[in-house]
Amino acid sequence: MSTSPAKSPMRDALVAAAFQLFLERGYEQTTVDDIVKTAGVGRRSFFRYFPSKEDVVFPDHEQALAQMQEFLAASADTDDPLVRVCDATRQVMRMYADNPTFSVQRYRLTREVTGLRTYELSVVWRYEKTLGDYLRTRFADRRDGTLRANVVAAAVVAAHNHVLRSWLRSGGQGDPLAEVDRALQFVRDTWNPAGAGAEDPADRADEDVVVVITRRNTPMWRVVREMESSLGDG
Amino acid sequence: MSTSPAKSPMRDALVAAAFQLFLERGYEQTTVDDIVKTAGVGRRSFFRYFPSKEDVVFPDHEQALAQMQEFLAASADTDDPLVRVCDATRQVMRMYADNPTFSVQRYRLTREVTGLRTYELSVVWRYEKTLGDYLRTRFADRRDGTLRANVVAAAVVAAHNHVLRSWLRSGGQGDPLAEVDRALQFVRDTWNPAGAGAEDPADRADEDVVVVITRRNTPMWRVVREMESSLGDG
Structure with missing residues (x-):
């Protein structure tokens, strides 16, 4: 959606100021004016980076979605599509795991604010759609290819979110990357029960x-x- | 959420008036006051049935969710849990199929209004959670039971939505119940490849x-x- 630079000191300062205020006085009680005042920048700077107050809560998803699209677009025809979507999904988990404190703070915020929870659902849906778009292309010549693509994309996202939620609920304890690998392996085993490619009669x-x-x-x-x-x- | 009666002539009149106005002048341009005026009832009557304007767009989901919960709660331990969640999901499709004109009108509305699309995502998530809750109980003593429950619930919902979206996009042509049976069979075959129960060592x-x-x-x-x-x- 936004084409503004994903990383910049001013953008980071806005995110930091926003979260400081959200934690101090609550999300609903914090205005964009409060955030820019705390960050020491002008109001227009905020909207240069974030279309709305909700977007500052999820500052990394646009970039992560763009990276996922790039990663999938760079896929070769010889790549196992299931492995590819699992690898793409693992990168999303890495984004959360790279910043446990921020991830857990945000999780607590989304539990409290209904509007953020629905916003998050729309972000999750965009990841699922990105994976589904890729799989639909890869499964185009299979029987029930579109159905298969949609079901597999949903299963991959569900496995990722299963691990993510449990890691966030624990306050960021343990190794979510090892856990997500296990969960994604479960999905891969579902469709490739005897190892890569075993499902394919060829x-x-x-x-x-x-x-x-x-x-x-x-x-x-x-x-x-x-x-x-x-x-x-x- | 709402505990008001799901079916009543006044409630039906409010839904009919709302959709008439949404189609005539657009969703955003229609106020709750416009709706009650067209329906010939008082403003308080509206809020007796619907917490917000968004809810009148999805008047049947609360009841359908309650029915799904009841149906799953009435499940016996001998029921195949996968069959049970597929049957529960089929009932949601029946709700759409029973009223094709309304379903297609609403679909077109949700395509145009971002707020309604995110509302719809939250409804879909509640169905997925309801199915997942049931499966988590049924899979409690299985290895990776919670993961399996979440992945299967997501797969079932994705199969349902795959058929629903394509039916709605077609303007309500064809038999969505036959199609959803086929799609749900795909999901059942995924986890029970050699027929019902074959996957379960017991x-x-x-x-x-x-x-x-x-x-x-x-x-x-x-x-x-x-x-x-x-x-x-x-």
């Missing part, structure tokens, strides 16, 4: 594994015949 | 099926020994 031919499913009361000679014919295909 | 013991996975170069005698020991467990 790859399956290369695998050195035979699976036999039989009823418990099948005579052994029939099982052996079935196994021999499967092994013989190799 | 159920697997009852099944009359043996699965053997072996490397292609395994000698047959080892395969037979493995099969015999598996069959012998029965």
